[in-house]
Amino acid sequence: MTESAQDLALMERLAAGDHQALKVLFMRYRLQVFRFVGRIVRNDAVAEEQTNEVFLDVWRNAGTFQGQSSPCTWILAIARNKAYGAIRRRREESLDEDEGQELADEGFDPEGLAMISDKALILRRCIDALPLEQRMIVDLVYYHELPVAEVSAVACIPEGTVKTRLFNARKRLSTMLLEAGVDREWP
């Protein structure tokens, strides 16, 4: 049986209440989900907790899966919602405790980066320092290798916005790299 057919069969077994099917689905997608969530929440403990929550939601909602996207895309869409929910809760808690600074995006330190000679490492640091909404699209396209329509489904934005957001992220990377002393000669 192909991978796609296996996923569909697993979804069907899930909808019928088969615990073992969730276990197999978890083993198949836990790494992908953990990384996707982890890159959003930037906290391993929260990422672990939310990854478990994603699969519990997959279990709870298997009966509503319509098959209009692949099971993988459907799971990543749930993961996005869980990760954003976790960020909102942490932000509320941090504001209560006046620790909002903790939730700022990973710091971009051009002067520090300028001391690094490895251009690939500088680029990686700049990608990691992109604003969340841009970084998520970068991850979905480059790492998860989703086509435009599937990125749109996971990110809950129109396909045109997906393209524009990635283009703007790429331009921003050039600006960040220039500040760190690396001229990509684009745009």
Add this chain to the structure above:
Amino acid sequence: MNDTERHEIEMLLPWHATGKLSAEEKRRVDVALARDAGLRRQSELIGQELAQTVTSNEALMPPRSLDADKLMAMLARESKSPAAVASSWFARLKDTFNGPARVPLRWATVAAALLLVVQGGAVAILVAQRETGRYQTAGDLNGTQAPGTYVLARLNDAASIADIGKALQQRSISIVDGPKADGFYTLRVGGAEMSIAERDAKISDLRSLTGLVVFVAPLK
């Protein structure tokens, strides 16, 4: 190529790098890349961005405690079973496709009615097996399956035979196998040379036939 067209191409370059464009989009980008050194430079930069994004993602490893046993323990505390969801999509599909006698009869009629042109010009005649409710292609009868690109699909049993036949025929798509026990059909959407992007474009097109096709996924 005017500025608007060039900008459209620029925005497609990341998906060109991951092989996730439709055949038409890929052709447009290929033509533009051949003519425009600036676009080729961007394409190189995208390759670097892609490599570093993958490295950054792969550096994130889950803790050992993220294991299936822990999830199963959490699941055991769940009171709600997805099976309790009323009228689930799967249950409806099972009723639709696996109901006694009804499905084989209906789809035997479809198979008898359809003479579908397989991409490339060959003609596949679907042969209904009334006893088993399964179809065979001419290739199957010879014990072989023609080389090609295949997808897995569930068709809407409520749709009319004429509509399904017309839609598939217009797209040079043929039913080559099914229904399987789980209600899936195998559709041949193109030749073996078809790219992943072209296959995905076919899948997107099939998914747009919301009244006719319930589900489509690639067969790898």
